[in-house]
Amino acid sequence: MAQSFSNTCPFRWHHDAARPRLTGMDDSALKITIVPGLAEVSPDEWNAVANPPGERYDPFLTWQFLEAMESSGAAAPTTGWVPRHLLIRGGNGRLRAAMPLYAKMHSRGEFVFDQSWADAYERAGGAYYPKLLSAVPFTPVTGRRRLVPRGPDEAQLKAALLAGAIQLAEENDLSSLHINFVDTQDAEILANTGLLSRTDQQFRWVNDSYGTFDDFLAALSSAKRKNLRKERAKAQEGLEFVHLTGDAITEDHLDHFFHFYMDTGSRKWGSPYLTRRSFSLLRERLAGDLLFIFAMEDGEPVAGAMNLIGSDTLYGRYWGCSEQRPMLHFETCYYQAIDFAIARGLQYVEAGAQGGHKLARGYVPVLTRSAHWIAHPGLRNAVADYLTRERDAVESDMDYLIERTPFRKDT
Numbered sequence: 001m002a003q004s005f006s007n008t009c010p011f012r013w014h015h016d017a018a019r020p021r022l023t024g025m026d027d028s029a030l031k032i033t034i035v036p037g038l039a040e041v042s043p044d045e046w047n048a049v050a051n052p053p054g055e056r057y058d059p060f061l062t063w064q065f066l067e068a069m070e071s072s073g074a075a076a077p078t079t080g081w082v083p084r085h086l087l088i089r090g091g092n093g094r095l096r097a098a099m100p101l102y103a104k105m106h107s108r109g110e111f112v113f114d115q116s117w118a119d120a121y122e123r124a125g126g127a128y129y130p131k132l133l134s135a136v137p138f139t140p141v142t143g144r145r146r147l148v149p150r151g152p153d154e155a156q157l158k159a160a161l162l163a164g165a166i167q168l169a170e171e172n173d174l175s176s177l178h179i180n181f182v183d184t185q186d187a188e189i190l191a192n193t194g195l196l197s198r199t200d201q202q203f204r205w206v207n208d209s210y211g212t213f214d215d216f217l218a219a220l221s222s223a224k225r226k227n228l229r230k231e232r233a234k235a236q237e238g239l240e241f242v243h244l245t246g247d248a249i250t251e252d253h254l255d256h257f258f259h260f261y262m263d264t265g266s267r268k269w270g271s272p273y274l275t276r277r278s279f280s281l282l283r284e285r286l287a288g289d290l291l292f293i294f295a296m297e298d299g300e301p302v303a304g305a306m307n308l309i310g311s312d313t314l315y316g317r318y319w320g321c322s323e324q325r326p327m328l329h330f331e332t333c334y335y336q337a338i339d340f341a342i343a344r345g346l347q348y349v350e351a352g353a354q355g356g357h358k359l360a361r362g363y364v365p366v367l368t369r370s371a372h373w374i375a376h377p378g379l380r381n382a383v384a385d386y387l388t389r390e391r392d393a394v395e396s397d398m399d400y401l402i403e404r405t406p407f408r409k410d411t
Contacts, residue, residue, distance in 0.1 A: 029091030032164050034101075037083045038067040045095040052149035057311035060136040061143060064285035066100060072278040075137035079273075080105040084132075086164050088157060097148040097157040099165060102137070103130045103174065109273050111140035111353065112180045112198065112370045121175065121379050128176070132169045135180040138273040140202065140352055141315055142181045142368055158186075162193065166373055177373040187369035195371040196380070198387050199394045201401075203363035205334075205349040210342050213335070216362065224406035228335075228361065235331035239302070243340055244292045245309070253292060254279045256301045260320025274318075293336045295321075295328060305332045307340075312347040314340060334361050365401045367394070 035041060043063040050061040059065055068074075075081040082103040088096045106129065107115050118128035134145045146158045169177045179190060191197040210216045217225045244253060258276050265272025282290060291314065295303040303321035307314050319333050337349045351363050359365070374380040 030096070030160070031089045031091075032160065033087050033089070034168065035083075035085050035087060037070050038063055038085065039071065041085070041087070041095070041098075043067075046098060049095055049098050049147040049149055050144075054150050055144070056313075058141075058143045059286060059289040059308045059310055060139050060141055060315075061100075061147065062286065065282065066136065068278055068281035068285060069137045069274075072275045072281055074274050074278050075102065075109075080108070081137060082130075084168065086161055086168070088160055088164075096153075097146070097161055099134055099146055099161045100136070101165060101168070102133045102135070103172075104133045105129050109138045110135060110178075110180060112178065112200070114178065114372075117379070117383055120382070121376070124378075126175065126376060126379065130172075130174055132165065132174050132177045133180065134165065134178070139317070140181055140368070141350060142183055144186065145179050145182050146186060158189070159193075162190070169373070170375065175375055175379075179371040182369055182371055184367075184369060187371060190371035195373050196384050196387055197391070198370045198372060199391050200353070200368045200370075201365045201394060201398055202353045202368050203351045203355040203358040204366045205338055205341070205351065205363045207341055207345075207347050207349075213339055213342065216338060216342070219408060220362065220406045221408050224360065231327045231330055232335055235325070235327035235335075238297060239328075240296045241332070241336055242294050242296060243336070244294065245290060246287045249283055249287055249290060249292055251280065251283070253294070253301075254283060256294070257292060257304045257306060257318075257320070260301075260304050260322065261306075261318050262320075263322075264318070264320035291340060293332055293340070295332055303328050303332050305336070307337060309344075309346075314344075314346050314349045316349065316351050330357070330361060334358065334363065338362070359401055359404065360406055362406060364405055365398050367398065 038046065041063065046063040050063070051057050070076060070083055073079070075083070082105075084101045084103055086099040086101050088098070090096050104110075107113065107118065110133065121128045136143070146161045148154050148157045148161070165177055168174075179195070182190065187197065208216075208219065210219075217228060220228065254276075258279055261274065262272055286308075289309050291307040291309055293305045293307070294301040302323055303319070303325075305319040306317050308317060309315075314337055316333055316337055319329065321328060321332075334349075334351065337351075340346075341349050349363070351358050353368075355363065355365075372383065374383055
């Protein structure tokens with residue numbers, strides 16, 4: 001795998017005809033390169049395109065988050081993640097656009113499940129891995145993937161990023177390019193360029209101008225409202241819940257949480273993705289964007305949840321506990337997150353996938369989207385047919401769930 005990806009940075013366009021044409025731009029002044037890790041890009045210049053003015057702040061796209069995944073050994077060649085980030089610089093050397101990219105030797109840690117595609121292709125004699133992936137490692141959160149500030153050249157630069165990523169895949173004989181958890185607008189653009197479109201669902205809590213948790217409860221049906229009150233009372237028996245952000249987070253807190261994380265990860269994924277150093281780097285670099293919620297008994301944590309804070313969204317990521325208690329997961333991950341979002345004036349709490357239990361607690365289904373380029377025509381046609389049927393099933397399931405939200409029908 002590593003041999004097929006040169007560690008030299010310049011991206012070589014072998015044919016002028018294959019080079020993306022940037023209509024209305026002096027593309028001769030642009031330089032397209034591949035870097036084997038974000039350590040080769042300055043934090044300021046990456047963040048200038050990842051979270052430019054006018055866009056919602058996304059902590060997962062920051063240099064601080066993505067580079068922490070790499071340098072901590074979580075998203076590294078030794079774990080099957082080979083960073084190959086695509087950069088476009090202007091004639092003056094300024095970074096104009098970027099796309100986080102990884103060559104993958106497996107599909108773990110992606111949350112868009114294509115293992116059945118790989119199995120089918122390999123049974124037919126093909127090699128599905130390595131493949132190329134644009135995503136945030138281990139993070140099923142919708143966001144921008146083609147990182148371009150708004151402006152007159154935005155569409156052309158995004159087209160160049162896509163063309164460059166496809167050419168990188170083609171020239172290295174990779175089976176496919178996958179752009180996961182892409183935002184709605186870009187998903188539509190990518191579909192219009194011919195990429196295969198895939199949908200799935202996650203669950204999100206929406207803050208309808210609530211001033212308190214009781215305001216939120218008032219929007220629910222009577223039976224659901226009573227049930228949530230009982231759950232919170234049961235979960236809170238003998239416990240104190242604390243919210244920690246910024247400098248209040250210590251390495252001791254991370255030690256406790258890493259114990260919880262390893263226990264949950266070992267049971268859920270078999271092998272947890274993040275390392276202990278991953279958490280320390282995030283604390284060093286992004287403490288103001290972190291929220292740890294701990295359930296405390298006699299001054300000691302017995303459960304915890306890790307969240308990240310965006311401009312208008314609280315993102316729930318990991319949780320764990322040292323002992324199983326009734327409703328403790330719901331309280332720590334869902335209800336305490338709602339409390340924090342209301343207090344901070346945040347619009348959403350993103351709770352991830354898998355969620356009949358989330359629906360009953362006021363988290364509603366939302367679509368997620370991904371886009372896929374597949375080199376082999378036969379595999380592409382088979383996947384396209386499958387995705388047509390899958391999208392219909394997802395839409396039907398969404399309609400079913402929306403009809404069964406716990407909110408009062410008169411609201």
